[in-house]
Amino acid sequence: MRVKIWILLLLGTMLSCSVSQNEISEKDKLFKTLQSLKGKGVLFGHQDTYAYGYTWNDVEGQSDVKRVTGDYPAVFGWELGGIEEGKLANLDTVSFDNIRKYAIKAYGQGGINTFSWHPFSVIDGVDSWNTETRVVDKIIPGGDYHEAFKKDLDALADFLNSVITVEGVKVPFIFRPWHEMDGSWFWWGSDSCSPKELKELFRFTVQYLREEKAVNQMLVAYSPDRNFSTREEYLSWYPGDEYIDLIGMDNYYDLYTNGLLDEAIKKLHIIIDYANEKGKISAFTETGYENIPDSTWYTSKLGVVLSDSIVAANISYALVWRNDPLKHFFFPFPGHPSAKYAKEFTDREDILLLEDFKQIKNMD
Template sequence: MKYQKLITTFLLLTICHVGVPAERVNNPSSNDPKATQETIHLYRNLLKIPSKGILFGHQDATLYGIGWKYEKDRSDVKTVCGDYPAVYGWEIGHIEQEAAYSLDSVYFSTMRQEIIKAYKRGGINTISWHCDNPLTGGNTWDVSSKEVVKSVLPGGKKHALFLTWLDRVAQFLNSLETEKGIKVPILFRPYHEHTGSWFWWGKNLCSAEEYKTLFQFTVEYLRKKEVHHLLYTYSPDNVSSEQAYFERYPGDTYVDILGIDMYHHGGKAQVQQYINSIHTVFGFLTPVGKRLQKPVVFSETGSEGIPMNNWWTEVLLKNIEAYPIAYVLVWRNAYDRPRHYFGPHPAEHSATDFVRFYQNKKTLFQKDLPAMYK
C-alpha cells in the first residue's frame, strides 16, 4: 500500500508537469505565444500579489446590487467600505445565442463598458460562460443527455453549431478594447465546476478525456480567432484530494491559473465543513501552484444571505490568509432576489464585519492595487 501510494503520487506529479516549457522556469508567462504584453504582465503580477495580500472580488459588482441596477459608478461593496473590489466577475451566458443580454439579464453592451472601466481603474476582470445545451436546446443546467460534450467535439453532430457559438464568444472578447486599441486582459473560466454534475459538461455527463478535449479545443480555437488577451482558469468544484482535482485537468499548456469554486452551504451548522474544505484544497494547491508557477485563486465562494455576522473575518479571512491566494471572489448580489446575495450591502447584518475585513492589511481592494498591467 505504501509503495502504491508513492507510485500514484509520482504519476500525478508527472501528469501535472506535462507540457511545461523549460523557459518558463525562470520566466513565467502565459501559455499563449502571442499573448499581449498587458496579459503577460497581469500573469506575472498575479504570481507576485500573494506577497502583498489577497485581492477581493465580487461578481457583477458595478452592474447591479440589492435594490438597484445600472446606476453609474455604484457598487454595494463601495457603498459599504468606500472602495471598489480589485477583481470583477462577469458572466456571458447567452452570448452564444446572439442575445442582447446575458442569462442574468445584463445587456452585453453595458457589460462591455463596465469591463473596460474596471480595467482603466486598474482592476482585474474574470469571465465565466454558462452556455446553453447545444444538443437539447435547453439551458446550461440541462443534464438530460450524456452525449452533449461528444456532440460538440470534432466529428460530433453539433460541432458546426458549437463553432458558431465560439465565434460569437471570440467576437465579444475581442470587442473588449480601449479607445487606444488595448485589448483588456481577461481571466477566462470556461466549463467550470465540472467535478459536479449540474452543468452539461459535468463529471457524470462526459468522460475525462471528452472534458479535456473540450477545454483544449476551446483554447486552441479562440487562439485561431486571434483572441490573445486571455488567461485560462481551471476551476473544479470542491474536491477532497489532489488526485480528484487533476482528474480532468487539460494540461499545463492549456491552463494558466489554478482555481477552485467552493461555497459555504448550510449556514452555521456546516461552517466547520467549509473551513475544513478550505484547508484541504489550498493545502495541496499551494505547493502545486508554486511548482508549476501558476497563480492560485479562490475563483468562486460565498454563503448565500451571509448567515453569520462575523463571516468575513472569522470564517473567510481567518482561514485563507495563510495561503498564497491571488484573489478570492464572492458571487453576485441579485437586484431582483432579495435573499440571493453573497457580498455586503448597507442594510446587511455583516456589513460592519466587512469593513473590518476591508481594513485588514491582508485584503486588497481597488485602492490597494499595484500596477497589474506593467
C-alpha cells in the first residue's frame, strides 16, 4: 500500500512539474517571439478589437481594424477592471466571459494578448480615477486593507488562470498593472502615493500572482506615462528588474500636440536603451488620438514616430485604445476621413498586422 501511495505521489509530482514547465515554456516562447521581432517590424495592437466598434457590438469575426485594413491587429488588449468586485462585466461593459473567449481566440489565431487592470478601490469601492482617498499605503503589506486587497488579487488570478485553450494550455499574456503612475489621475498616481509605496505595491502584486497564485504564464510590463525626460525620471517608480519583462510607455499627449513628436521619440529612445541594456522587451504600450480629429494622424504622427530608425529597429509593438460605439474611438471605421490614412499606415512593410506577424513567425 505504501509503495502504491509513493508511486501515486511521484506521478503527481511529475505531472505538476510537467504542467509548470509547459507554462514557463509558453511565457518564455512569448518573450522570445517579441525579442525576435527586432528589426523585422512593429506589431500593431488595438484595445477591445473583437468586442465592439462603430455601430456594432459583439459580432462574431468583427473588428474595426479588419473592416478598414482587411486584417486583425497582431496585439489584442483587454481590460479587467471590475473582476475584483465579482462583476459579470468590466468597467467598459465587456463581459468577462467574452474577454476569456476573445483572448483564447486571439491566441489561437496567432496573436498576442495584453491585460490592463483599473481596479475599484477595496477601501470604498470608488473607481480608479477617484483620488479623494489615499489607497496604496493601506493595501500594501502592513496596511489596514492588505488582506482585503489580497482577495482582489485572488479574483484577478482566478480569471487569468481560467483563460485556457481546449488543449489545456494556459494562454500567455502581457500584464500591465499600475500603469501611468507618474500621472495624477489614478489612485496609485503621483499625487496619491509615493514612489516607494508604488514600488512596494507593484512588487507585492507580481510576487503574489506568480508565487502564491501560480500565474506563471504572464510577462509583466512597466509603463509610466509621458512625464519624464531622463532615464532617472523614467525609473522613479520602477519596482526592479526581477519583476519586469517589458519596458514601455503610454503617451497620447506628445502625439497630438504640435511640436512634440521629437519628445515622444526621445522618450522611446530612453526606454529602448534601458530595455536593451537589461535584455528586456520594449514597447509603445498605449497611445492614440480620441475620435481622430486630425485625419492624417496615423501617417503624420504615429507613423512618423514609428519610422524613427532606433524606434523601428527595437520596439516590439504599439497599441491604440478602443472603439466604444457609445463613447469614442481611436481607430477609424469605414467611411471616416482618417480610414485611408490608417490603411496607408498599416500597409507599410514595417507595421505588422496579424497575418504579417504569422508569416514572420513561420519563417523563423
